[in-house]
Amino acid sequence: MIDFKLLKKSKKSNARLGVLKTPHGEVKTPAFVPVATQATVKTLRSDDLKETGTQLLIANTYHLHLKPGEKLVKSHGGIHKFANIDLPVMTDSGGFQVLSLGFGRDYGIGKIMKYDSGEIITKGSQPKLLKITEDGVEFTSYVDGKKIFMGPKESIKIQESIGADIIFAFDEPTVPTATEEYTAESVERTHRWADACLKARKTNQALYGITQGGRYKDLRIKSAKFIASRPFDGFGIGGEYGSDKRQMVKMIEWVTKELPENKPRHLLGVGYLEDMEMIVKAGVDTFDCTVPTHYARHGNAFTSKGKVDLTKTKYLSGAASKQPLDPECGCFVCREHTKGYLSHLIRAHEITGLELLSFHNVYYFNKVIEGIRKRIKKGEL
């Protein structure tokens, strides 16, 4: 179980300062949550995590179900022992991946659901390779093409086997093109699934309910009220967040306003650097995002002077190349290596470069959110 203590509420915004106690340690909130999709933060080692300032991880139910399978993780004593991770861990419910990977295959849409035309998926909005029923979602495994069924019962069972500190209720995130009519049906289904998850749970892992509602204010508020009324240990805010950052913040505020103050709120899959302050001010306690590791694997570092694309020749030579990536950063990469060497590693396609940038980026994200915590404490946010 978890225990959430609200330490301070900002007078200037909905920002909150808190401590989330879990069986694997405490998390100072607001906190950034690196993604460990397949039971590792990509390119990092488990003994790197604390050094990057990471307090909490989120692993992926859908991916771990397919590979290596939750039974295997359980047979190793759960995800903490399996991956030798001495930090609190969440698992998402699997709903997002089931849906986004399904749509992705049908419509060439990436995992982050970016596409141009609102007309690709119209009425009905059911992707071809998925079948959504009252009991859950039938989909095709990307590993071996087998039909797999996942619903609230299955998701909870899988997450109980994986054994994270915090698990999420199974939900149906809607895509940006979903009609109001479809979204309303979907929200109702997500609510029935939320109750089914509460009924199915057998462990004392913390269970977060997920609020949905797409871009529709009424549905967002309705969903937040419903999920808030149930005995969840915390709340997830899921689905799509509108067309721009301002709309995203508004949508998050519609939801957080309805949620009980004494329980933690997790924003699923959002956390670009430039979003952090906004989402915290909208009342979010934790949020996960693959950006630091994803960008690192493409040669990009985040620094106090902005994003640095180390694939460019300009970072290879000259006086600046002898400087650390970020002279203001205290991470081991910035203490031990120069921008020029890192750029060489990236340009020479050395895996070592991806590791060093990933380490730095995760550290940097954790430092930025640490700064935000300090500003809330001082009453500046």
Added chain:
Amino acid sequence: MIDFKLLKKSKKSNARLGVLKTPHGEVKTPAFVPVATQATVKTLRSDDLKETGTQLLIANTYHLHLKPGEKLVKSHGGIHKFANIDLPVMTDSGGFQVLSLGFGRDYGIGKIMKYDSGEIITKGSQPKLLKITEDGVEFTSYVDGKKIFMGPKESIKIQESIGADIIFAFDEPTVPTATEEYTAESVERTHRWADACLKARKTNQALYGITQGGRYKDLRIKSAKFIASRPFDGFGIGGEYGSDKRQMVKMIEWVTKELPENKPRHLLGVGYLEDMEMIVKAGVDTFDCTVPTHYARHGNAFTSKGKVDLTKTKYLSGAASKQPLDPECGCFVCREHTKGYLSHLIRAHEITGLELLSFHNVYYFNKVIEGIRKRIKKGEL
């Protein structure tokens, strides 16, 4: 400069125990030398190296000349500062890559020059995309297709800019299909280049001369005698080593017999686990090999119970999967992770898995050679 102290000569074989002192520390010999082609051991971080028991590295003149260029390395204060490596470093002469990559392109031959038919390259034996003249080799850059010329003067100049502790004379390694006539001409050229290198050197880096001679005993002995007669600080044994392991050992012994006892001998590009004892017994002090990192990147680990292919499902589950990769190994990977988790990472294509296996494999190779040193000390080898 370096200083080599011969501590013990085996009575049972040509094995030797020694200490090689360099400006960046001492190397207990015989020693395994991991390869840092592009100024990093692939997937490892510079702060991993000492923990793997690594004493000496070899970087690649040809690759560093093309990327990022020796001038850049020099502007960063040389390879040690550039890559933040606090260990002795060698650079090879570039001759092997120039030739193997040239032949590789012409005849579809891998870098390790394995091919079936002895008739692909016959009389003359000059690859099409290379032009070997008295002054050196003209070849085409794999980076941008530009014509590049490298000869003894160029190689030494590049290696002086890179700034390793030990550098090698520029040579022409011959391929297994080279005729005796061609090999004889080539050996003479390598000898003229050796003298040109001695003349060209301007720094007090240690300079090793490379002996060649292909599979021809007379030429091997002739080359060893010639190179041994010159004021080199140590000696490299290069080129091809015959068709089987026994022939390889004989060839190495033809050479080491002719070399002065008080100077170190390095065997270039050989060091499979099963070769180690043989090459040490043939009188070799140091040898480099990409096998531990190369195999790791293909999911293979070396252990005291043999090679383990972690891509196989059998390592994922069952009682053995909860054991370390090698229960007899003391490396951090074996202390902190199970075979099952490592197999999961490899099977899920996680870069983290490649790093962990590379770390273990390099550690393991260093442990095996440490065991060989102990056996020489005890008079058992």
